[in-house]
Amino acid sequence: MNQPVIVRAIRYPEEYAAVLTLWQNAGEGVHVGMSDTPEEIEKKLARDPDLFLVAEMGDDIVGSVLGGFDGRRGLIYHLAVRADLRQQGIGDSLMAEVEGRLREKGCRKVYLLVTRGNTPAMVFYEKRGWQEMDIHLFGKNLQD
Numbered sequence: 001m002n003q004p005v006i007v008r009a010i011r012y013p014e015e016y017a018a019v020l021t022l023w024q025n026a027g028e029g030v031h032v033g034m035s036d037t038p039e040e041i042e043k044k045l046a047r048d049p050d051l052f053l054v055a056e057m058g059d060d061i062v063g064s065v066l067g068g069f070d071g072r073r074g075l076i077y078h079l080a081v082r083a084d085l086r087q088q089g090i091g092d093s094l095m096a097e098v099e100g101r102l103r104e105k106g107c108r109k110v111y112l113l114v115t116r117g118n119t120p121a122m123v124f125y126e127k128r129g130w131q132e133m134d135i136h137l138f139g140k141n142l143q144d
C-alpha cells in the first residue's frame with residue numbers, strides 16, 4: 001500500500017535536483033530545456049513561488065506541476081508523475097491544486113501545451129474538463 005501523497009509548494013533549492021530528475025524521466029511529454037536551469041527557475045519562483053507544486057510521498061518527490069499567472073491568463077508547464085505511480089490520482093491532485101491556486105489569484109482562463117501525439121496527456125486533460133483549442137501557437141526566442 002502506497003503512503004499518502006501531499007501536494008505543496010516546492011522547497012527550493014533543496015528539491016530542485018529531485019524535480020529535475022522527475023522531469024528528465026517523464027518521457028517526451030516533458031521537454032527539459034533552457035528555462036529549467038537553476039537561474040531560470042529562480043526567476044520563475046521570484047514571480048509565482050506558490051504555483052510551483054510538488055507531490056510528496058514519504059521522502060520522495062513523485063510529481064510536479066509548474067503554474068504561472070501574468071495577470072490575465074494562467075499557464076501550466078511540466079506536469080509529471082513518476083512512471084510507476086501513474087493512474088493513481090496524483091496528476092489529478094496536482095492539477096486540482098494548481099487550478100485552485102490560479103482561481104484564487106483571480107485567473108479566469110488557463111492554457112497549457114501538449115506535445116503532438118501525447119494522447120495519454122490529452123485524455124487526462126479532457127477528463128479534467130480541458131478543451132483543445134483551434135489555434136496556431138507562435139513562439140520566438142528573445143535571448144539568442
Ligand SMILES: CC(C)(COP(=O)(O)OP(=O)(O)OC[C@H]1O[C@@H](n2cnc3c(N)ncnc32)[C@H](O)[C@@H]1OP(=O)(O)O)[C@@H](O)C(=O)NCCC(=O)NCCS
Binds near residue numbers: 030079082087089114
Ligand atoms: C499525464 C500524467 C501527469 C497523468 O498523471 P496520473 O497521475 O497518471 O493521472 P491520474 O491518475 O490523476 O489520472 C486522472 C484521470 O486521467 C486518466 N488517465 C491518466 N493517464 C491516462 C492514460 N495514460 N490513458 C488514459 N487515461 C489516463 C485516469 O484514468 C484518470 O481517469 P479517472 O478519474 O476516470 O480514473 C502522467 O501520465 C505523466 O506524468 N505523463 C508523462 C508526462 C506528461 O506527458 N505530462 C503532460 C505534459 S503536457
